[in-house]
Every structure is written in C-alpha cells, then in structure tokens.
Amino acid sequence: MAKVDTSLIAHLPLFAGVKPEDLDEILREARSARYPKNTAIFEQGADAQSFFLLLHGHVRAAKTTPTGEQIVVRYVAPGETFGLAMAIGAAQYPATAMAVDDSVALIWPTSAWPRLIERFPALAANTMQTVGKRLQESHTRILEMSTQQVEQRVAHALLRLASQSGKKRDHGIEIDFPISRQDIAQMTGTTLHTVSRILSGWESQGLVESGRQRIILRDPHKIVVLAERNPDSGAA
Amino acid sequence: MAKVDTSLIAHLPLFAGVKPEDLDEILREARSARYPKNTAIFEQGADAQSFFLLLHGHVRAAKTTPTGEQIVVRYVAPGETFGLAMAIGAAQYPATAMAVDDSVALIWPTSAWPRLIERFPALAANTMQTVGKRLQESHTRILEMSTQQVEQRVAHALLRLASQSGKKRDHGIEIDFPISRQDIAQMTGTTLHTVSRILSGWESQGLVESGRQRIILRDPHKIVVLAERNPDSGAA
DNA sequence: CAGGCAGTTTGCGATAGCGCAAAACGGGCC
DNA sequence: GGCCCGTTTTGCGCTATCGCAAACTGCCTG
Secondary structure, three states: OOOOOHHHHOOOHHHOOOOHHHHHHHHHOOEEEEEOOOOEEEOOOOEOOEEEEEEEOOEEEEEEOOOOOEEEEEEEOOOOEEOOHHHHOOOEOOOEEEEOOOEEEEEEEHHHHHHHHHHOHHHHHHHHHHHHHHHHHHHHHHHHHHHOOHHHHHHHHHHHHHHHHEEEEOOEEEEOOOOOHHHHHHHHOOOHHHHHHHHHHHHHOOOEEEEOOEEEEOOHHHHHHHHHOOHHHOOO | OOOOOHHHHOOOHHHOOOOHHHHHHHHHOOEEEEEOOOOEEEOOOOEOOEEEEEEEOOEEEEEEOOOOOEEEEEEEOOOOEEOOHHHHOOOEOOOEEEEOOOEEEEEEEHHHHHHHHHHOHHHHHHHHHHHHHHHHHHHHHHHHHHHOOHHHHHHHHHHHHHHHHEEEEOOEEEEOOOOOHHHHHHHHOOOHHHHHHHHHHHHHOOOEEEEOOEEEEOOHHHHHHHHHOOHHHOOO
16 A cells, blocks of 8 residues: 555545545555656556556656657646546557656556446546546637737746746745746747747846746736737737 | 437437436436527536537537637537536536537536436446547647648648538538638637638649538548648658 | 628738757756 | 756747738628
C-alpha cells in the first residue's frame, strides 16, 4: 500500500463523496512513484496501463503531431488526476506526460478501475465532472485561438497558470515550476520568438519579471486588462 | 412515452450494454419534439433542464464570446446526444444549440439523469466514453489550429463533415445539411472570406462543387492529400 | 414574376506574426 | 573557476491571412 496519509488527500475532488474509511481500500490498490525532473511518465500512443494522481511536483501533458510539432495539452498540478485514458475508453494514452519538476504520483493499474467505480460510484461521477470540465476548457481554448490575437492568448495562459500554480511572492505571483517561452508558445499556438517578444515588452513595462524558465507576474491586474482588451479598442 | 420504435435506436452508442427490454423504461422518461429549421433548441447560459438525443436532422452547437463572435463547437448528427451539461456537472448549457435542418429529438429532463444512471450504469459508462471522445477531438482541433495553415484545416473540417454526415452522390460526397462559408470559418478559426477563396480555388480545380450552403466533395482523395500535406513540401 | 435578401465572390491594401539567423545570456557541471 | 549548452533576445524581411468594400447570384417571398 502506498505510504500516504489519507487525511492529506481525502479532500481532493477525485474523492468527493467517498467515505474516509473507504479511502484506505482505494489507496490499497495504488502504489506511489517518484519521477525526477524531466523524466517521462508515459508516452503518447503507449498502452494505458495505469492512471495517476499527482501528489507533488508538476507534470506537462503534451501531444505530438506526426511531423514532430508539439502542443501542451495542460499542466497537471498536485491533487489532479492524469492519464485517465481508460476511463474514457481509450486503450492508449493520447498524449505524453513528463515531470517538469521532481514529482510524486499515486498509480493505479488500469485494471483496477472497473472494480473501483463499481464499489465507489462517486469515483466515476467525480471523474466525469473532471473530464467534463476539461472539455469545457478545451472549448474555451479553441474559442480564444479563433478570436483573440497572440498577446491576449499569452496573457490568458499566464493568468491561468498563475491561478493554478502560482506562488505568492513579495511583489506579484510566480509560476511555481520551470516553464520556457517554448512551452508557452505551445500552449497558445504561436512561436517561442513571438512569446519572447511579448514578454520582453511586458517586462519593459513592468508587468512581469522573467528569466530562464521562470516568470513572475508583477502586475496581474494589468495583465487581466490586456487579456480582455478588444484588439481594436487599443490605446490612442 | 415517446412514440419511437425501440428497435431503431437500440443500437446507438448511448444504449450499448442496455438490455432491449430496459429500453422501454428509459424511453418512458423521454418525450420527443420537433424543431423546425433554424430554431434554437437551447441557449448558451440557460439552465440545463434537459438533455437530448437527436433522431432526425442536424444540430449546430456554437459558443459565443462576450463580444459576439461565435465558433461552431460541433455539428450533431442523428443518433448522437447533446446538451449533456448536467452529466458533466454544469448547471447551465455552455453553448447554444440550433437546428440547421428540420429536426426531431428525444428529450429527457435533467432530473431524470441520476435515477437513470443508477438504474442503468451502462448509460453513465457510455456517456463517459462519448465525452472522452469529444475531449480528444477538441485536443486534435487545438493541435490543428496550432500547427496547420488554414487550407489544411478547412480540408480536415470538410472531410470530417463528410464522414459524419456525408451523403453519397453520383460523383462525390455531399454534406447532408445546409452549411455556409461562415459556418466553416467558425469551425476552423478563420474568416468567411478566406474560406470562400479556398473553396473557389478548389472548385476551379474540380475538387469540390459548391453553392449556397451546399458542398459536394468531388475528389475526396485529393482533399485528403491537401489535408495532410506539409505546407513547405508544396508542389514545385 | 419582380424584388429583395442572405449568402458568396473577389479585389486590394494592411499587418500580425512567422521564420531564419545570429548574438547574448545564464547556469550548472567538471 | 571556466566552459558548454540550452534558453532567450532581437533584427529583418516575408507572406498568409485578415479586413473592408463592392459587386454578384441564386432563392424565396409577396
């Protein structure tokens, strides 16, 4: 059994509606594993043998085209599940998962899923909610890519990262894991060059402070304004 | 009870694993309704009071930005469910559904869902698969929007429409419901002008034949080639 | 049968963002 | 402490695509 204090994870969305005393039984089926920074957890196209609950660290889920281009599907924060391929009826993982920081996850074998949801229907319901939320986020992302220009999309992406994985600093919010310009480009459908130019511009206006794989939002409010500004209602 | 022959819908994905004799009980909770062409079935933001199974016709699900721009989330074909907001834990519909052709749908009240899935767990499992598939499709769409240029995206969109709702014609495949250039633009993240130019070009090459809200793929194979061609490996 | 209208086509700039290339930078490793 | 490599910055031309405007067309309506 995984050596994890049940009290620390009982409140997670995945376990909503599960009796605390049942949690043990669920965790008994899991093991935990450590993934050092920059190691792959699973590869796109590989058989989905496990599903995961991230305990510590951060995981990047990315999808690759036949020609090698990548997009970042999402960043997984602690407390979130990932690798749910089997729950949605996929035999293979549709994306690659990589630890972007030293990470720890609970791992259940795919084969345990049918038994678990039969015994604890709340798990199925919670997972449905999670998948549904991700679907809506995807649609929002498509909407943004269709209607906004790059600067706005980058602003939205940073704000989301900040609210999901932001760490309060003296002045502003720092994104709590290493993230490159390239990564942000792959989240917003642009190129690292364009992201670099945008961040440079923001930096000179004091909106952000950034460096090697590191971004601090110095003035989140102004970034919100940027994110929402209608392109042609720009400053005089 | 809805006057629908159970034998006609028993094979639908939604009912996979449901005993034919149970189908009656499920249908007893539903009513059916007719939606004339161009009528709204529900509006984005409205309380999700029902969920739907399309029997005949075609339905367009679209999302609108605060500034009024729209994207087409998907076209619903007969046999597919839509308006599943409640299944994924959303109290309001995240998009607007409109009949693009005279349509008929089965309608269940949202309130029936918990009882139905308790009594027929296969419904929940099937819906999970459906939602999961849509999530993957969304990710594919994001990938395309990020990595392909407009012409390729339009090619992919038409091929998908053709395989989902294509009707065989003497020469080629006709998309079986009225769809405008604007609609295609909203599916691919471009403008109706650009779509019009692209289709004009294809028409002069004999790849498609099209008119007012009507598109026939005359040479699907060549369109597949266009869809997959790497932009810089273009013809000499 | 004549309008009228929604949908479509097309021309013509304007430009946001790309792509290439090269230089600067910063950190970690030996 | 110095070197090496991955990341970032920036210049510069290029072009795919947009945006506006105007003309056109086929349908449906009265």
